[in-house]
Structures are given as C-alpha cells and as structure tokens.
Amino acid sequence: MSEVTQKNKQTDHIRVEDIKLYVNGEFVNAESGAVFENINPFTNTPINNIAEGRQEDIKKAVAAAKSAFHGSWGNMKLSERMTYINRIADVIDEEIAEIAVLEALDTGLPISQTKNMVARAAENFRFYAKMVESTLHGEAYQVDQEFINYTVYKPLGVVGLITPWNAPFMLETWKVAPALATGNTVVLKPAELSPLTANKLAEVIDKAGIPKGVFNVVHGFGETAGAALVAHPDVEAISFTGETVTGSTIIKNSADSLKKTSMELGGKSPLIVFEDADIERAIDATVWGIFSFNGERCTANSRLFLHKNIKDEFVEQLKERVSNIKIGDPMDPSTQLGPLIEKNHYQKVSEYIALAAKEGCQVVQGVVPEEVKAGNFVPPTLLLNATNDMKVCQDEIFGPVMAVIEFETEEEVIAAANAVEYGLAGYVWTNDIKRGHRVAQAVDAGMLWLNSHNVRDLRIPFGGTKASGIGREGGHYAMFEFYTEPKVIHVAIGDHHIPQFGKKK
Ligand SMILES: NC(=O)C1=CN([C@@H]2O[C@H](COP(=O)(O)OP(=O)(O)OC[C@H]3O[C@@H](n4cnc5c(N)ncnc54)[C@H](O)[C@@H]3O)[C@@H](O)[C@H]2O)C=CC1
Numbered sequence: 001m002s003e004v005t006q007k008n009k010q011t012d013h014i015r016v017e018d019i020k021l022y023v024n025g026e027f028v029n030a031e032s033g034a035v036f037e038n039i040n041p042f043t044n045t046p047i048n049n050i051a052e053g054r055q056e057d058i059k060k061a062v063a064a065a066k067s068a069f070h071g072s073w074g075n076m077k078l079s080e081r082m083t084y085i086n087r088i089a090d091v092i093d094e095e096i097a098e099i100a101v102l103e104a105l106d107t108g109l110p111i112s113q114t115k116n117m118v119a120r121a122a123e124n125f126r127f128y129a130k131m132v133e134s135t136l137h138g139e140a141y142q143v144d145q146e147f148i149n150y151t152v153y154k155p156l157g158v159v160g161l162i163t164p165w166n167a168p169f170m171l172e173t174w175k176v177a178p179a180l181a182t183g184n185t186v187v188l189k190p191a192e193l194s195p196l197t198a199n200k201l202a203e204v205i206d207k208a209g210i211p212k213g214v215f216n217v218v219h220g221f222g223e224t225a226g227a228a229l230v231a232h233p234d235v236e237a238i239s240f241t242g243e244t245v246t247g248s249t250i251i252k253n254s255a256d257s258l259k260k261t262s263m264e265l266g267g268k269s270p271l272i273v274f275e276d277a278d279i280e281r282a283i284d285a286t287v288w289g290i291f292s293f294n295g296e297r298c299t300a301n302s303r304l305f306l307h308k309n310i311k312d313e314f315v316e317q318l319k320e321r322v323s324n325i326k327i328g329d330p331m332d333p334s335t336q337l338g339p340l341i342e343k344n345h346y347q348k349v350s351e352y353i354a355l356a357a358k359e360g361c362q363v364v365q366g367v368v369p370e371e372v373k374a375g376n377f378v379p380p381t382l383l384l385n386a387t388n389d390m391k392v393c394q395d396e397i398f399g400p401v402m403a404v405i406e407f408e409t410e411e412e413v414i415a416a417a418n419a420v421e422y423g424l425a426g427y428v429w430t431n432d433i434k435r436g437h438r439v440a441q442a443v444d445a446g447m448l449w450l451n452s453h454n455v456r457d458l459r460i461p462f463g464g465t466k467a468s469g470i471g472r473e474g475g476h477y478a479m480f481e482f483y484t485e486p487k488v489i490h491v492a493i494g495d496h497h498i499p500q501f502g503k504k505k
C-alpha cells in the first residue's frame with residue numbers, strides 16, 4: 001500500500017493491493033474464488049479486485065464468530081475487553097492519514113473531510129469503551145424479605161452489521177464499537193462500492209490483537225452476501241444503515257429467523273429559515289449541510305424553506321457560494337466537493353436535475369473544471385422556485401442538490417416540512433425562542449438542530465422516524481436497546497409459599 005500516500009494529489013493510476021475476506025483472524029480468498037472490481041470514482045479506472053463473499057463465506061464467518069463468542073471473547077474479563085477496544089482506537093489514530101487517503105480514493109469524498117471522519121471513528125471506540133465500563137449495569141428490586149430480583153445485560157451473540165458507502169469507515173465503526181464493547185462478536189458486510197476502509201478496519205483490529213473470530217469482514221453484494229447474513233439462523237441481530245427500500249427487504253427477510261433489527265435509513269430533511277434568523281450563520285450551515293460529503297448524506301438538508309421576506313437575499317448569497325465551491329481531486333486538501341460514488345449514481349442524480357428543470361425549477365449550478373471531467377462530478381446545484389409536492393422534493397436524491405421552497409407562515413412551513421415520507425433530521429433557524437421550540441417540536445424528525453448544523457453528541461440517540469428508520473444508535477440506546485438484552489434473575493431470600501400440587505395432605 002506504499003503507493004498510497006497523502007502526497008498523492010493525482011488519484012490517476014493509484015492501485016491498491018487486492019483485498020480478501022477477513023474470516024476467523026485470517027485474510028482469505030472467497031470460497032468460490034470470485035472477485036469483483038473496485039472502481040475509482042475520480043477516474044473511473046480500477047483500483048483493485050475484491051474477494052466476493054457469498055453464502056458459504058458468510059457461513060464460515062458466522063461459525064467463527066459463534067465460536068469466539070462462546071470462547072475467548074465471551075469469557076474475557078470486562079477490563080481486558082475494554083483494553084482491546086481502546087487499542088483499536090489507538091491503532092486508528094496511528095494510521096489516520098492512510099485511512100483518510102483510502103477513504104477518499106474509494107468514495108470520492110474530499111480528503112479534508114475523510115480525515116475528520118476517521119478521527120470520529122477512533123472516538124466511536126473510545127466513547128463506547130467508556131460508556132460500557134461506566135454505565136452498562138442492571139437494576140435490583142427487593143420484595144420484602146422474600147426475593148431480590150435483579151437484571152444483568154447480556155450480549156446477544158453473533159451480530160450482523162450491514163453498512164453503506166457514503167461515510168463507510170465512520171458508519172462501520174459506529175456499529176462495530178458498541179457491538180464489540182458490549183461483548184458481541186461481529187460479521188460485517190460492508191458496501192460493495194467502498195471496500196477499502198472496511199478491509200483497513202480488519203487490518204486495524206487484527207493489529208490490535210483481538211482474538212480470532214471476534215470480528216469478521218465478508219465483502220460482496222447485498223443480494224448474496226448481505227442476504228445470507230440476514231437469513232443465517234445463528235445471527236441474532238442485524239444492524240443496517242442504507243436505503244429505505246433495502247431496509248424493508250431486510251426486515252422481511254429476517255422474519256423467518258426472528259431477528260432483532262435496527263434500521264438507519266434515508267432522509268429528505270428540511271432546513272427552515274425564518275426572517276429573524278442569523279442569516280450569515282444560516283447560510284454557512286445550509287451550504288455545509290447539503291454540499292459536505294459530496295451531498296451523499298442521510299442528514300443532508302436537501303429541502304431549504306426560506307421565508308419570503310429573506311428569500312431573495314438568501315438565494316443571492318447561495319448562488320455566490322455555489323459558484324465558489326472548490327470542485328476537484330478528492331486528494332487535494334483544498335477540494336470541497338468530489339465526484340459521486342459511481343457512474344450509476346451520477347446518472348440517477350443527473351436525471352433528477354433534468355426532471356427538476358422539466359417540473360419548472362430554475363437550475364443554478366457550479367462549474368465542473370474541464371480537467372476532472374472523467375470523474376462522476378455533479379456540481380453543487382440549487383433547484384430554485386421548487387414546490388414541496390415536486391418529485392425532486394419528495395425523493396431522496398443523495399447528491400449535492402438542494403431544492404429551495406418559499407414560505408410565508410409558520411403553519412404552512414411545518415405542514416410542508418412534514419409532507420414527505422421521511423423523518424430523519426431537521427434544522428430550524430430563528431431568533432424567536434418560543435417559535436424555535438414550537439417548530440422544532442412540530443417537525444417530524446428523529447433529530448432536530450435549532451440554530452445549528454449537524455453537530456454530533458455521541459450520547460444522544462441517532463436515527464429517524466417514519467421511513468427514515470426504526471430504533472436508534474448512539475449512547476445508551478445502542479447499548480441497552482440493541483446490542484444487549486436484559487436477563488432477570490429472581491433470588492429467593494426467604495421461604496415464600498410454593499403451591500403444593502399433588503402432595504398428599
Ligand atoms: N440514517 C442513517 O443513519 C444513514 C442512512 N444512510 C442511507 O444509506 C443510503 C445510501 O447507502 P447505500 O449503500 O446506497 O444503501 P443500500 O441500501 O443500497 O446498501 C446498503 C448496504 O446494504 C446491502 N444490501 C443491499 N441489498 C441487501 C439485501 N437484500 N440484503 C442484505 N443487504 C443488502 C448493500 O450491499 C450495502 O452493504 C441512503 O439512502 C442514505 O440515506 C446513509 C448514512 C446514514
């Protein structure tokens with residue numbers, strides 16, 4: 001991997017070693033020997049080949065994880081387990097530069113942003129080590145002098161984690177950290193479009209010395225490797241982040257084996273700016289919220305609602321920002337917007353923009369420099385004069401595209417913000433404290449930021465309502481409500497009455 005360094009500004013021709021599956025502590029080929037090609041979104045040339053795991057590989061990985069759960073990992077002292085979890089964080093920190101480069105190479109995300117995502121990944125492990133050690137405890141109830149009833153929180157066993165390509169390393173670790181810290185063992189099926197840092201996570205965890213079988217990675221496609229993981233009877237739970245339709249399929253497919261599922265799904269989040277808002281800050285937050293991560297963000301503010309009295313001024317400033325956003329090579333530290341993940345996605349996003357024009361929007365875009373045209377670049381795009389009922393305001397486009405909708409009254413904007421199938425995030429800008437709270441509470445969203453962009457606090461629940469998900473990640477929600485379950489132990493401390501069925505009087 002020596003070719004991949006931060007000095008590389010030109011991603012052309014960068015090749016990385018081929019990638020294998022990580023099963024039972026070993027890097028192995030797929031049983032079938034199959035591989036698939038991994039493509040660089042900046043050049044549309046191959047980066048490397050990836051072993052393509054299928055059902056037989058999932059079976060092996062689950063068997064290894066099951067054996068580790070009943071062996072070394074399951075029997076380990078808490079303090080020792082936490083030493084391993086913290087060591088994973090340390091290794092990530094040591095390798096942050098290389099991981100950030102791999103992520104940018106694989107996804108087209110700008111290197112300045114992938115660095116922060118990798119730092120957050122290390123924090124995910126440290127956070128859960130601390131959280132589990134300090135707060136994973138049960139309750140005890142005493143019933144007179146007869147009983148003490150207490151609960152302990154037990155890990156589930158083998159858990160399957162299925163993740164998307166948009167912020168892969170950070171989102172994978174956001175699941176792996178609580179899963180391992182609470183004592184489960186893991187089979188990770190990362191997105192087929194972004195395998196590089198999932199492989200790197202296997203290398204990191206291997207380097208941290210975690211016992212074999214505790215963590216496994218099976219690369220491959222959703223319909224084969226993913227579906228096999230979902231169907232496997234020895235997998236106790238599936239935590240999924242991805243598209244709403246895929247989430248629904250996974251819930252159906254997990255029903256036969258009665259699995260617990262957690263669903264972090266799509267979004268079409270509103271950002272509402274009232275006329276009394278701090279306009280400068282609202283503009284910064286709006287631009288960041290839609291154009292960071294190349295617009296491929298579940299929490300992106302893809303619908304901007306502007307009060308009619310500030311709309312023209314706000315839009316003028318937005319146009320200027322859009323024309324200044326630096327589009328280019330993801331490896332260039334000054335790049336703000338890189339290429340989309342793959343050609344098909346580029347096609348999909350471009351079709352939505354064409355549709356918006358047909359539906360009557362005025363389309364305003366930045367300019368993609370000639371020298372990067374080989375990449376899947378969609379420029380930052382504003383869809384002006386949009387109305388909330390348009391298809392481009394209802395569907396998750398998942399690109400750097402924001403619809404701008406005018407409103408007049410509070411009631412009207414709440415109704416429009418909620419007239420969508422999703423309910424992941426929301427953003428409200430106003431300096432009227434009462435209105436701020438009123439609107440924040442009225443918008444259908446699992447997470448609502450008032451006078452702020454998407455700033456994270458790992459202790460709070462992360463997730464959405466409506467078609468944006470079921471369940472929450474983060475804080476004690478992941479710990480108590482998903483990756484463990486309570487076990488009750490009833491202890492008699494006195495001689496309470498026991499009915500004497502069948503006993504001769
Ligand atoms: N709510 C949240 O926290 C977040 C949600 N997302 C959502 O993720 C989506 C983008 O990610 P994509 O990778 O395109 O999602 P996707 O749903 O296409 O794929 C996600 C994962 O599911 C796997 N998969 C596909 N079909 C499967 C099946 N039948 N059985 C099992 N696994 C299957 C894929 O191989 C991949 O690993 C967007 O909708 C975005 O909003 C992204 C980040 C955060």
Ligand SMILES: O=C(O)/C=C/C=C(\O)C(=O)O
Pocket residue numbers: 166167174296297298299300454456462
């Ligand atoms: O912070 C998280 O745990 C997840 C973040 C994901 C996004 O912000 C996104 O995809 O928008």
